[in-house]
Amino acid sequence: MWHNSSHSGRILSAVERTIDGVIRFLHRNRSLERTIMTYEHFRFLPGIAILFSTIMGSLLYESTNLRAAEGASSVPPDDGKLRIIVFGAHPDDAEYKAGGVAAKWAKLGHHVKLCSVTNGDIGHWQMAGGPLAQRRAAESAAVAKKLGVTSQVLDIHDGELEPTLENRRLITKIIREWKADVVISHRPWDYHPDHRYVGILVQDAAFMVTVPFFCPDTPHLQKNPVFLYSSDMFQKPYPFKADVVVSVDDVFDLKIEALHSLESQIYEGGASGSEEYVRTIPPASDVPGRKAWLKQRWHERHSREADRFRDALIEYYGEERAKAVTHAEAFELCEYGRKPTAAELRQLFPFFEKPNQP
Numbered sequence: 001m002w003h004n005s006s007h008s009g010r011i012l013s014a015v016e017r018t019i020d021g022v023i024r025f026l027h028r029n030r031s032l033e034r035t036i037m038t039y040e041h042f043r044f045l046p047g048i049a050i051l052f053s054t055i056m057g058s059l060l061y062e063s064t065n066l067r068a069a070e071g072a073s074s075v076p077p078d079d080g081k082l083r084i085i086v087f088g089a090h091p092d093d094a095e096y097k098a099g100g101v102a103a104k105w106a107k108l109g110h111h112v113k114l115c116s117v118t119n120g121d122i123g124h125w126q127m128a129g130g131p132l133a134q135r136r137a138a139e140s141a142a143v144a145k146k147l148g149v150t151s152q153v154l155d156i157h158d159g160e161l162e163p164t165l166e167n168r169r170l171i172t173k174i175i176r177e178w179k180a181d182v183v184i185s186h187r188p189w190d191y192h193p194d195h196r197y198v199g200i201l202v203q204d205a206a207f208m209v210t211v212p213f214f215c216p217d218t219p220h221l222q223k224n225p226v227f228l229y230s231s232d233m234f235q236k237p238y239p240f241k242a243d244v245v246v247s248v249d250d251v252f253d254l255k256i257e258a259l260h261s262l263e264s265q266i267y268e269g270g271a272s273g274s275e276e277y278v279r280t281i282p283p284a285s286d287v288p289g290r291k292a293w294l295k296q297r298w299h300e301r302h303s304r305e306a307d308r309f310r311d312a313l314i315e316y317y318g319e320e321r322a323k324a325v326t327h328a329e330a331f332e333l334c335e336y337g338r339k340p341t342a343a344e345l346r347q348l349f350p351f352f353e354k355p356n357q358p
């Protein structure tokens with residue numbers, strides 16, 4: 001920015017010298033005096049315009065660059081612990097899909113970031129824009145605090161995410177800055193365009209994070225992370241395949257406690273809510289009632305996952321323990337990025353060695 005300012009200073013003095021020359025020429029002709037007086041009033045305008053555009057240009061450049069660095073100040077030290085980043089399209093997706101496993105990693109001292117690629121600013125039936133974006137960022141931050149992880153919400157409009165080169169660079173930089181070992185995202189087949197494009201953008205970054213001269217201002221990763229998808233119910237072009245299934249029984253209550261902060265989405269129904277919907281939920285004054293309602297809802301959701309992926313649970317936990325698992329979160333390996341061996345996957349998901357009582 002300083003370099004640009006001194007550059008604009010040189011342009012400015014050159015412009016002023018030129019204008020002074022023109023004015024001196026005009027002064028020699030008395031018949032043009034009126035023109036000169038008028039012109040003199042505006043002689044600084046070109047200089048001011050150049051200075052203004054230079055400053056604005058520098059600020060825009062800085063803000064675009066800084067966008068990737070949002071949350072970078074909270075990058076944890078290189079302490080040998082695992083580093084995981086979970087991308088969701090909106091400030092609730094990563095929390096829903098991987099909140100349990102995130103808490104499990106965090107309990108073991110590993111570093112987890114939940115990153116929402118859009119700001120969620122149309123994700124409500126009654127409010128929108130900046131105030132909703134701020135509300136949802138605060139909700140995500142509250143969830144992260146309870147889970148013991150880091151949260152980041154990118155300032156991209158909800159419903160408007162596109163798989164552009166600019167966004168590919170942004171996602172690449174965020175994965176690099178976190179020095180991720182594990183990256184989780186939506187699959188690129190999903191009902192919501194933002195979900196699909198998060199899947200595409202993360203796929204597009206899966207190789208580029210290791211390429212030294214792609215975004216060379218952010219050091220590339222020496223080791224390609226393992227990329228995985230969070231679970232979904234979509235069948236085409238192929239149903240979700242559970243390559244890793246984790247019991248979240250031991251952190252289920254914590255996940256419920258954390259999700260309780262997603263008020264705008266859970267108790268008000270987000271974009272699909274309505275006054276009628278809100279009337280079916282225990283009121284805000286009844287916190288225990290709300291939490292019980294939430295717990296039942298998520299018990300159903302997670303126990304469906306456990307039943308659906310029981311075979312994979314048996315692979316990881318053995319038959320006896322797998323049958324006792326009530327709540328599970330599941331992930332599918334992406335073909336891009338590092339291809340881990342079965343042993344490596346168990347190092348990245350270090351939850352299977354010890355008995356895991358539901």
Ligand SMILES: [Zn+2]
Pocket residue numbers: 089090093192195
């Ligand atoms: Zn979403």
